[in-house]
Amino acid sequence: MKSKNTKGNAIVGQSGGPTAAINATLSGVIQGAIENGDIGEIYGMCNGIAGLLSKRIVNLRERFADSGELRLLENTPAAALGSCRVKLPNADTDENRKVYEQIFDIFTEKDIKYFFYIGGNDSMDTVKKLSSYAKKYKASSPVKIIGVPKTIDNDLSDTDHAPGYGSAAKYIASTVQEVSLDNAVYNQKSVLIVEIMGRDAGWLTAAAALPRLCGNKGRAADLLYLPETEFDSERFIEDIKNQLIKKPNIVVAVSEGIKYSDGTYVCEMKEKHETDIFGHLWLSGTANVLKQLLREKLNCKIRAVELNTPQRCAGHISSLCDITEAVMIGKKAVEAAAEGKSGVMMTFRRVQNQPYKIEIGCEDIANIANAIRKVPDIYITPEKNNVTDECLEYILPLIMGEPDIIYKNGLPEYFKL
């Protein structure tokens, strides 16, 4: 039997924006590494690659000796190890290569054989660069480099979806149901504009239409504007006027990233007729800008709600499907590394939708990093102001089920590192 020291060690980090499921994936990696008899220590980088470079490293095998703690970690939002937004330089100069050498020196020093990086597009860029560097300059390095997807935006390519999206979508759909009820209590016409995250892809905004497919048509967003289609103020106003004829209280979901045809964001308020009225750019979110626009054109109650950061960290209403899959993909990442895979990102493939079934595999990181998977045309209605049922059928399985959240003193109990 090999002594613990001769086994290779694993290290795992979290990177990019927090989600409700990134800790579930961390838990999956830890579980996978514990189950794998050939892995020695399991290290965690604090604040991702930034923490690795400053050797801020914690011993996760020791920290999670109690498996109840892993269970708590799974349902805890945000990034327990801390996150970072670091972009590695291109390894094309001696100067730039120093940081890579530093990383591989730490790998050697800590006897790292498995490197897991949980994150979105920017984080997969780190995985790609590290993998390329290893291939080119560190052919003898034993380190397997694996990316594990995470993003509420759901815009990672080559995977059916990404962990974190389902929980955010569930929060958004539930909240839209609730604010829609709230918006309809008075006997007067009203428009509620809900601003949802997603700078480049409208997957999150699309979730605001989910109540439609769940038998609550009247409580879904009535109109949706995604960053995938050009935003046109005049058409927007017409859409709303037409909708108000059908229904007195309407909910409009807008992505924070919607843009005019000239490429400027709506929240930049660059259109001529708005510049005179609005003040300073930095005060306004997209929903507030549109609220002002409508105030000039409609004689009814108009309110703007920005869902903001709660949509990405609402652990108390996370999706069981999302959390379960997030754990699974973390475990599978360890299996893939143990099988010798490297320079890949773990992926989901949807085998069938009813009943929903997925398979977990992996794809070459080179194809994935920095590609943005947008909502396809086929998922957007011809009028460009809603999503199709097909789109909602794609999203629905991802929000199913509720984890058993532990409440203590009236509040959800979350993990503390």
Added chain:
Amino acid sequence: MKSKNTKGNAIVGQSGGPTAAINATLSGVIQGAIENGDIGEIYGMCNGIAGLLSKRIVNLRERFADSGELRLLENTPAAALGSCRVKLPNADTDENRKVYEQIFDIFTEKDIKYFFYIGGNDSMDTVKKLSSYAKKYKASSPVKIIGVPKTIDNDLSDTDHAPGYGSAAKYIASTVQEVSLDNAVYNQKSVLIVEIMGRDAGWLTAAAALPRLCGNKGRAADLLYLPETEFDSERFIEDIKNQLIKKPNIVVAVSEGIKYSDGTYVCEMKEKHETDIFGHLWLSGTANVLKQLLREKLNCKIRAVELNTPQRCAGHISSLCDITEAVMIGKKAVEAAAEGKSGVMMTFRRVQNQPYKIEIGCEDIANIANAIRKVPDIYITPEKNNVTDECLEYILPLIMGEPDIIYKNGLPEYFKL
């Protein structure tokens, strides 16, 4: 046995801003009326007194023949009957008395003997005016007029607390825990400003400190600013600088209603040094104004989150204590009316705090309407930037317990009228 027609009928309405518990009280009134053998029909006014005047009335006994529907109603946020914001005129002129005559004519026509009005301060003004009118001009009217409290603001006088507050407080405390985790993921100093409802009273903002009492000190708001104390920009900036020395990532809870010493709201941005920098009043919430103020003074990440309407309608994370009490007080309102009480608002009295125990009674509406119950000085720290443990001990029982929310297709199932 009396025929159904000879029994007096009851009518119930909802008024003012929606909450997560106002439908639970409606359910309680319906249950109480069903259980009372002497009540004939149970009517609901659509959109409160406004709907009564236009005779938009529904038959609730028929609608809720299935008790499963009552159960669903209890956990459904917003106002199922619809709400209104109507202020009755003073009955001091013939012209003004017309609307009262109209209301009492409808009472006679519909054989109403019990009038229940669920709402906050403005709605209790309606109850007070109707009661006074009845006393003065309708001495022979058999109608018992009962106010039932409801307000997320918790600012109704003569009652320990009001239904709706506990659920909003639970949502706020849970969300603050989650955004606090989210705010702490990067290895850099940051300030998150969370804007909370409450124009005149800081009870909701105080709930942002609850995680402190629940064993999660690090995830409570670190600084709180209530409308009960004058806001001072300079002291605010100093508070934050001092707090950032103790802790790299801080959460600041501010009430939307905080004001400068001259009485102007912070969101009005009237202070001289701000007028030059800020644009138009209507774009900015309090948190955004303070974000800009801090940006000028601090060199760190600053983010503003406005909890907005979700805080008053988040049925999915309502408080079991709140919902249970909301039902109870509705039932007790029927008992009080049946005992001959009129011109009163139902109230809670806290008999003891550990274990928490309340009694339900009623108080003369004349003392209650239009009085605002603020957070007392003793609940605010001497530095005026936090609340005391005593304050949190008062709030804590009100957020305890989680109702068994039914999920269907991944979303909370709510009642449909």
